Amino acid sequence: MNAPFQNDAPTANASGRKLPLQVLVAAPRGFCAGVDRAIEIVEKAIERYGAPVYVRHEIVHNRFVVEGLKQKGAIFVEELDEVPDGVPVVFSAHGVPKAVPAEAEQRGLDYLDATCPLVSKVHRQAERQIEKGRHILFIGHEGHPEVIGTMGQVEPGEMTLVETLEDVEKLPFTQDDALGFLTQTTLSVDDTADIVEALRVRYPQIVGPKAEDICYATSNRQAAVKEIAPGADLVLVIGAPNSSNSVRLVEVAERCGTDAKLIQRAENIDPAWLEGVGTLGLTAGASAPELLVREVLDKLSEWREVELLKVKTAEEKMVFKLPRQLMD
Structure with missing residues (x-):
């Protein structure tokens, strides 16, 4: 500080x-409602299971909130292998790749998913796009936990990250390719609209969500x-x-x-x-x-x-x- x-x-x-x-x-x-829910999940998990309750990644990106939950009995870790056997774990509001709950189930860990429902909606959209044979162009910021979690809903190579208008120009796809797009929920509304417009101009066949993904x-x-x-x-x-x-x-x-x-x-x-x-x-x-x-x-x-x-x-x-x- x-x-x-x-x-x-x-x-x-x-x-x-x-x-x-x-x-x-x-x-x-x-x-917002997603943050309220995520914090309440950690607090109620501590009440129900007793301390400590492990949380994979910061539950939300705010040090004041995280420190307050630590005082109540939450332990924050970055990866699931830092969580001991036999204790509950909470997944952060940003969402996690599919491999994370799969590993938790394999280890027999009790887990609570605090992923914001609006992020989970994007995860389901990604699955549906892939089922329809489309390659997904995902508008977001590289390295952000939400991006990592969303890209982890599909197999490697089925989704391409787009961060800028320049990235749109460098995409290797053609107008004959089956394409869809989705977006991170916390982006600039104006920037995202510009990128979506550029994608639609370059790829008129691209399919987007019925309503925008920005929450x-x-x-x-x-x-x-x-x-x-x-x-x-x-x-x-x-x-x-x-x-x-x-x-x-x-x-x-x-x-x-x-x-x-x-x-x-x-x-x-x-x-x-x-x-x-x-x-x-x-x-x-x-x-x-x-x-x-x-x-x-x-x-x-x-x-x-x-x-x-x-x-x-x-x-x-x-x-x-x-x-x-x-x-x-």
Whole structure:
């Protein structure tokens, strides 16, 4: 964690009163239904089975959340061979390759799948595309756990990763090939639309999902940032650097012509960033808890006279069921 910055920006006017700061707080922001479900799965697993409960990969990409679950009895590992026999294991919200639950079953491990249902939907779409004889072009970021998990739903060589418009130009397929496309759920809506359009132009025969794979929470949070960024001098995005949806929010704000910073906690704010800032936009990625939003607002209030303005662009009521093992 970065050390707190020293306050070297003016915070008061000549009369000694704090300078005003209008804060445009995006809504929706923070936790989505998939993240809520994943965290609840770990907590209920600890209640049911007792500590420790092992979790393969960070349950969600947020250090504050992960550390909190560690204190309750979760142990985070990167691979299944780090999990001892006879203890329960939870798979992260990002999803895992098919080989992972297969290995767990072979070892007789009790496992709980916290994969976001919207990611699981993409997994099922991949299977159906392959069943229909199509090669899949998967739009996503190489190395991201969701990409690894989705590509692991099919046999090697049946799916090709596409990250950029340049990648589209380099694809070796022809208009005679049976092709389909799918996307990672946490991408930039605008970037993805551009890549999909390029794929459709080059391969008119390509088949996509009936509805876009980018999840509702990702789309909603990006739309909210598009609403607040043009009226802000600076946008702060609370989220982890390995959180795809959080990084995308920074990019969305910057494309609106507004300076944007990704922070994990209030202590990461450099007060100098506020120099000349009269209006600040604030949002949080889908794996950042509301507690961290409150923490940032409290920190800003130490320096400036904060006026909050909530900017609401969508209503989210999505709720996902827990796995059957935890339903009773």
